[in-house]
Amino acid sequence: xxxPDGRIIAVCVSGKKGEKKVPVPFxxxxxxxxxxxxxxxxxxxxxxxLLAVESxxxxxxxxxxxxxxxxxxxxxxxxxxxxxxxxxxxxxxGEALLEITQIGKExxxxxxxxxxxxxxxxxxxxxxARVLHGGTLRAGDPMVIVD
Numbered sequence: 849x850x851x852p853d854g855r856i857i858a859v860c861v862s863g864k865k866g867e868k869k870v871p872v873p874f875x876x877x878x879x880x881x882x883x884x885x886x887x888x889x890x891x892x893x894x895x896x897x898l899l900a901v902e903s904x905x906x907x908x909x910x911x912x913x914x915x916x917x918x919x920x921x922x923x924x925x926x927x928x929x930x931x932x933x934x935x936x937x938x939x940x941x942g943e944a945l946l947e948i949t950q951i952g953k954e955x956x957x958x959x960x961x962x963x964x965x966x967x968x969x970x971x972x973x974x975x976x977a978r979v980l981h982g983g984t985l986r987a988g989d990p991m992v993i994v995d
Contacts, residue, residue, distance in 0.1 A: 854928035856941060856989045857901045858916030861886040869917035874986045877944045877979045883922045893949040894976040898923045898939075900930050903973040921974060925991055930975040938994040944983030945994070950976040 860869035865887045876884040882895030889895065899921035907914050916924035928939070931951055939946045952972050 854925045854991045856923060856985055856987055856991055857926050858924040858987050859883075859985050860917035860922055860924070862917075862920065863887055867920070869920050869922065871915075871917050871987070874984050875922065876984050877946075877982045879979050879982050882979060886922060888922075893978055895978045896923065896946060896976065897921045898925055898930055898946075898975045898977065899973065900924070900928065901926045903930075919974065923985065923991075928991060928993065931973050933975060933993070938980070939977065939991055940994050941985050941989050941991040942983045943981060944979070944985055945981035946977035947980050948975060948977050 858871045859875040860871050861875060861883060862869040869886070875886070877896065878884050878889070880891060880895070882889040888897070897920065899919050901916070901924055904914055904916065904919070904924065933939075933948045933951065935948050935950065937948045939948070952974060
């Protein structure tokens with residue numbers, strides 16, 4: 849049975865590493881680089897970061913006032929169980945094609961969110977991908993797991 853389709857809630861960029869990202873009207877994904885105009889763009893296996901809006905809701909339930917981009921994710925999605933994905937699986941939105949490369953990440957420094965809530969979802973629930981085929985993404989666009 850095919851997994852349910854998801855949709856993009858927000859697309860976000862930041863001008864500097866180490867800061868939260870800001871939602872923008874659209875982003876352009878560039879193959880082998882990541883999100884154009886984002887401080888984290890570059891070669892490697894973590895070109896694009898994704899987080900589910902359901903993960904953000906967990907932090908809101910702990911009393912934090914957070915939203916898309918606050919965890920430094922490029923793409924906030926709804927309706928896709930990101931942490932159930934495995935490296936090598938692919939996501940498509942329009943022309944853009946992403947390949948999952950990493951689930952979670954090691955945080956070397958405690959972020960502001962950790963200090964506010966005593967926890968952060970990005971190390972366990974953030975997902976990273978590389979761009980196989982570029983395209984433009986906007987909030988509201990569908991995103992699907994490619995068989």
